[in-house]
């Protein structure tokens with residue numbers, strides 16, 4: 001059952017110009033439902049790989065057998081606390097998930113819409129006023145995602161550049177930068193929590209410091225777990241989605257023009273692009289020995305449910321490798337499935353749709369700048385490093 005495949009090291013997963021890591025995983029559907037990959041995490045650990053969407057759904061719902069408890073972020077700092085709610089299993093997961101759900105509910109996200117749009121417009125207008133070319137990831141998508149995080153915290157864009165730097169170091173820096181950024185972010189969370197305890201406001205951190213679970217206030221480590229997750233969960237994921245979407249439209253001028261002239265189609269198109277360019281690999285740890293659909297999984301084994309694999313499953317989607325911006329009934333799992341389904345999915349969708357709407361309405365006929373090529377990479381979160389667009 002061992003197969004020489006890895007989301008980190010297989011051909012197509014390395015950092016490369018004009019790469020297509022999603023095409024590189026699509027071929028897995030010609031193979032077994034489940035196999036063992038000897039090296040499929042950042043630190044080189046092996047995982048079982050679940051290739052069929054139906055099996056992934058079954059596994060993700062069985063939190064008793066397949067646990068999310070890993071304390072990955074904290075262990076890099078020599079500490080031991082979970083990202084909340086991501087690294088908790090039920091019943092603790094349900095307690096925190098119920099607490100946090102209202103903060104990112106559809107109603108709350110609708111109320112945020114004008115602020116999200118304003119921040120998109122501000123960034124795009126600055127670009128279009130000064131140039132006919134830019135790097136979408138650096139100049140727009142990443143700062144946009146960071147700016148929305150600041151908005152959730154009730155903060156202005158005054159310190160946007162500082163936060164963008166922290167986000168970049170944390171997600172893409174070397175070991176030293178990553179640890180330093182993690183410490184800085186934790187110190188910032190402590191500082192903000194202390195401020196909101198003294199001076200409450202109508203924002204996320206005030207909610208968190210005033211919240212109660214089991215009749216008690218949240219502990220500092222719980223506030224760290226929530227604050228850090230909220231920061232990291234919505235940066236690369238949203239920025240990369242915008243990057244893949246605009247790269248696709250730059251390479252497909254007819255579809256670009258169609259969405260520009262018929263913006264009401266953007267919502268459906270964004271769903272298809274989320275499906276086709278899904279970015280997140282989920283890892284679970286087996287809590288006991290189990291035979292799962294023929295695979296002899298042992299207690300402690302890692303199991304991978306990669307959304308980029310499930311969402312190219314021909315048993316779920318007709319012509320999964322064709323991008324059809326008008327695809328209906330698109331039940332993709334880009335935002336996961338089961339109890340850990342993405343808490344920020346409503347916000348993420350809103351950010352992506354607004355980014356596309358405002359970009360298409362403000363930037364004319366754009367293409368990938370001659371002589372440049374977007375650099376893509378595989379891994380736990382598939383990504384794009386740069387996307388130089390030109391509309392001169």
Ligand code: HEM
Nearest residue numbers: 085086233234237238241280282335336340342343344348
């Ligand atoms: C396109 C953008 C995004 C994608 C593709 C995405 C995808 C995912 C996925 C696949 C998971 C499940 C991870 C797992 O179970 O191991 C998840 C969980 C989560 N996401 Fe997102 N996400 C996105 C944006 C966001 C944003 C903007 C936020 C918040 C501001 C957010 C907050 C969360 C949280 C808090 C969880 C943990 C939920 C839980 O464990 O119950 N995400 N996301």
